[in-house]
Amino acid sequence: MDDVISLSIGEPDFQTPWHIREEGINSLKNGKTWYSPNRGFAQLREEIANYYARRFNISYEGKTQVLVTVGGSEAIDLAFRCLVSEGDEVIIPEPSFVCYEPLTHMAGGKAVIINTKAEDEFRLRADDLEKAITDKTRLVVLPFPNNPTGAIMEKEDLEAIAEVIKKHDLFVLSDEIYCELTYGGKNHISIASVDGMYERTVVVNGFSKSYAMTGWRLGYALGPVPIIAQMTKLHQYGIMSAPTTAQYAAVEALRNGDPDVVNMRNEYDMRRRLVVDSFNAMGLTCFEPYGAFYVFPCIKSTGMTSEDFCTKLIMDKHVAVVPGTAFGECGEGFVRVSYSYSLNHLKTALQRIRDFIEEQKNGN
Known part of the structure; x- marks a missing residue:
């Protein structure tokens, strides 16, 4: 189909800001094409540590507590393989990003799924976490702000979760790739900042979403010295080092990219409000997501499954959205819609979806 409008991809429609691209270009022009240290360039690791101190009031030591990786996905894989032994259980709230369960299996672990609920705004609740824990539980994944729902965890949510985690002496993988994309005054809070959680949390983040740098393939992990040291061993033998050009660009992003982040976030917020209001007006109820760039409308009123609705x-209308079931069985009855597209793109797609819903109501 030549005229499909896609709302299916979780990728910023912005280009990487020019001053960041220029720094990467200059590094190539100047012949800076050699390997970086395994952990990443020292200046980048220091800037990552400065960023977390500045934005989230968490202190990391760049030399020993930061590892630069090939995208956030590599950091997640390394954390699983270092923290999970054969037969260990990993608790994963769903709906969530598709990589956590396969990576658990690849590390020899067993995925234990907690189904979060629309009535809870898809947050992980402490009582649900408590019920899922066994004597084999090793690691809890916290995928917030969340893909696909746009859900966030606020301070009181994290504090309640932290008490359960400390009680059972567990580790946490906190995937914070969407940390800069929060709205409505709901600033991101890392569970690593909660009392007693710093020493048991591996934070994963990257540059793809905040700085529109998906193709640069650069992420990082922050955490306790012993865990980062073991992750570095796997990284140096399996990968060696992250791309040099991307690292020079990332230093520029962290030093001078705050205004770009604000501008993109403001644009996403305008789109978010348009999309949420539009779906609710169509009768496809949608809770207000305060994070990432997705909405997760409920399509149960149509009588179709998520797969059937999307197909x-x-x-019929040449609009692509993603079945909620792609992100876990509890996503049945929902679809994921990305608003990381231009306003004109979104308005046209929303009109087609509105027409589609009306036709379904009329039996067409």
Whole structure:
């Protein structure tokens, strides 16, 4: 189909800001094309540590507590393989990003799924976490701000979760790749900042979403010295080092990219409000997501499954959205819609979806 409008990809529609691209270009022009140290360039690790101190009031030591990786996905993989032994259980709230369960299996662990609920705004609740823990539980994944729902965890949510985690002496993988994309005055809070959690949390982040640098493939992990040291061993033998050009660009992003982040976030927020209001007006109820760049409307009123809805929508109206079931079985009855697209793109797609819903109501 030549005229499909896709709302399916979780990728910023912005180009990497020019001053960041220029720094990467200059590094190539100046012949800076050699390997970096395994952990990443020292100046980048220091800037990452400065960023977390400045933005989230958490102190990390760049030399020993920061590892630069090939995207956030590599950091997640390394954390699983260092923290999970054969037969260990990993608790994963769903709906969530598709990599956590496969990576658990690749590390020899067993995935234990907690189904979060729309009535809880898809937050992880402490009582649900408590019920899922066994004597084999090793690690809890916290994927917030969340893909696909846009859910966030606020301070009181994290404090309640932290008490359960400390009680059972567990580790946490906190995937914070969307940390800069929060709205409505709901600033991101890392669970590593909660009392007693710093020493048991590995934070994963990167440059793809905040700085529109998806293709640069650069992420990082922060955490306790012993864990980062073991992750570095796997990284140096399996990968060696992250791309040099991307690292020079990332230093510029962290030093001078705050205004770019604000501008992109403001644009996403305008789109977010348009999309949420539009779906609710169509009768596809949608809780207000305060993070990432996704909405997760409920399509149960149509009588279709998530898969059927998405298939019929693309065939009839040439609009692509993602079945909620792609992110876990509890995503049935929902679809993921990305608003990381231009306003004109979104308005056209929303009109087609509105027409589609009306036609379904009329039996067409």
